[in-house]
Amino acid sequence: MTSSVRVLGIDPGLTRCGIGIVDVRADRSATLVHVGVARSDPAAPIEVRLAAIAAGIRAAVDAHAPEVVAVERVFAQHNRQTVMGTAQASGIALLVAGERGLPAATHTPSEVKAAITGYGSADKRQVQAMVARVLRLDALPTPADAADALAIALCHAWRRPLGPVGGGAALTPAQRAWAQAERRARS
Amino acid sequence: MTSSVRVLGIDPGLTRCGIGIVDVRADRSATLVHVGVARSDPAAPIEVRLAAIAAGIRAAVDAHAPEVVAVERVFAQHNRQTVMGTAQASGIALLVAGERGLPAATHTPSEVKAAITGYGSADKRQVQAMVARVLRLDALPTPADAADALAIALCHAWRRPLGPVGGGAALTPAQRAWAQAERRARS
Numbered sequence: 001m002t003s004s005v006r007v008l009g010i011d012p013g014l015t016r017c018g019i020g021i022v023d024v025r026a027d028r029s030a031t032l033v034h035v036g037v038a039r040s041d042p043a044a045p046i047e048v049r050l051a052a053i054a055a056g057i058r059a060a061v062d063a064h065a066p067e068v069v070a071v072e073r074v075f076a077q078h079n080r081q082t083v084m085g086t087a088q089a090s091g092i093a094l095l096v097a098g099e100r101g102l103p104a105a106t107h108t109p110s111e112v113k114a115a116i117t118g119y120g121s122a123d124k125r126q127v128q129a130m131v132a133r134v135l136r137l138d139a140l141p142t143p144a145d146a147a148d149a150l151a152i153a154l155c156h157a158w159r160r161p162l163g164p165v166g167g168g169a170a171l172t173p174a175q176r177a178w179a180q181a182e183r184r185a186r187s
Numbered sequence: 188m189t190s191s192v193r194v195l196g197i198d199p200g201l202t203r204c205g206i207g208i209v210d211v212r213a214d215r216s217a218t219l220v221h222v223g224v225a226r227s228d229p230a231a232p233i234e235v236r237l238a239a240i241a242a243g244i245r246a247a248v249d250a251h252a253p254e255v256v257a258v259e260r261v262f263a264q265h266n267r268q269t270v271m272g273t274a275q276a277s278g279i280a281l282l283v284a285g286e287r288g289l290p291a292a293t294h295t296p297s298e299v300k301a302a303i304t305g306y307g308s309a310d311k312r313q314v315q316a317m318v319a320r321v322l323r324l325d326a327l328p329t330p331a332d333a334a335d336a337l338a339i340a341l342c343h344a345w346r347r348p349l350g351p352v353g354g355g356a357a358l359t360p361a362q363r364a365w366a367q368a369e370r371r372a373r374s
C-alpha cells in the first residue's frame with residue numbers, strides 16, 4: 001500500500017445513490033477527491049434505473065481511479081418497501097467494483113457511525129458534521145446521501161489499518177491521540 | 188411484435204442463477220432456445236461473485252439475443268440469510284437488460300406457478316414437469332434453477348398477450364382452449 005489510499009464510498013439507493021471518494025493517509029488525515037450522487041428517475045422502469053446508477057458509479061471510478069470500494073450494508077429487516085431497490089443498487093456498486101478488479105467491502109450503518117464519531121448511535125447530523133470537519137469542507141456536502149458516502153469511505157479507510165476508533169486499551173498511541181482529537185472536535 | 192417472442196427468464200441467485208431462453212408463438216406454443224446456470228464460487232468475495240453472474244447473463248444475451256427479460260421477484264421477508272444475495276443477483280439481471288436496451292419485468296413465484304400450471308400453489312415438481320411437457324423435453328432440465336428460469340420465461344410470454352391462465356369468464360375462446368389443453372396435459 002502507498003502512503004495514502006483512495007477509497008470510493010457508496011451509499012446505495014435507487015433514486016439517489018451517494019458517491020464519495022477520499023484520499024486517506026496513514027496518519028488518518030483525509031482529502032476530498034469527489035462527491036456526488038447518481039440519480040435515477042423514479043418513473044422509469046427498474047432496468048433503466050439500475051443502468052443509470054451503474055453508469056454514474058462507473059463514471060466516478062473511471063474519472064478518479066479509487067483503489068478500493070466500500071458500500072453501506074443493507075438489511076432485509078429495515079424499510080421493506082425500499083429495501084429491495086437499495087439491495088439491488090448495492091449489488092450494482094459491488095458489481096462495478098468486481099468488474100474493475102477492485103476489492104470491495106461492506107460496512108453497517110453503526111460501524112460507519114462508530115468509525116466517524118466514536119459511537120455507533122450517533123445521529124446523521126453528527127456524522128455529517130464530523131465528515132465536513134475531517135475533510136476541511138466549508139459546508140456539509142448535500143444531499144445527505146453524498147455526505148453519507150464520504151462517511152462510508154472514511155470508515156473503511158480508518159477501520160482497515162487501525163481498527164475501530166475508541167477501542168480503549170487496544171489503541172496504539174497514535175490511535176489514542178486521534179481519538180482525543182476527535183473528542184475535542186466533537187465537544 | 189413478430190409472430191413469436193424470444194424471452195430470457197432469470198431465476199436469480201448468487202451461487203446458481205438460472206438462465207432460460209424460449210421462443211413463444213402467438214398460439215402459446217414454445218421452443219427451447221437455451222437453458223443453463225451462471226455460477227459463482229461461494230468462497231469468492233461478493234464483488235467477484237456478482238461479476239461472474241453478470242458475465243454469465245451477458246454471455247447468454249449476446250449468444251441468443253432475447254427481446255425481453257423476465258426475472259423472478261425477490262421478497263424481503265423470505266429466507267433472510269440469502270435474500271440479500273438473491274436481491275443483488277436480481278438487480279444484476281435487470282441491469283444487464285437495461286444496459287442492452289431490453290425491456291424487463293418481474294413476476295412473483297405464485298404468478299409463475301399460476302401461469303404454468305393454472306394454480307398458484309403448485310409445487311416445484313409440477314411446474315417443472317409442465318415446463319418439460321410444453322417444451323417437449325425428454326427430461327426435466329437440471330439443476331432446478333435452470334428449469335425455474337424456463338418457467339419464468341414462459342410465464343412472462345403467456346401473461347403478456349393473453350393475461351393470466353384460468354381466469355374463467357374473462358378468457359377469450361383461444362385462452363379457454365389453451366386452459367383446457369393444459370388441464371388435459373396435467374391429468
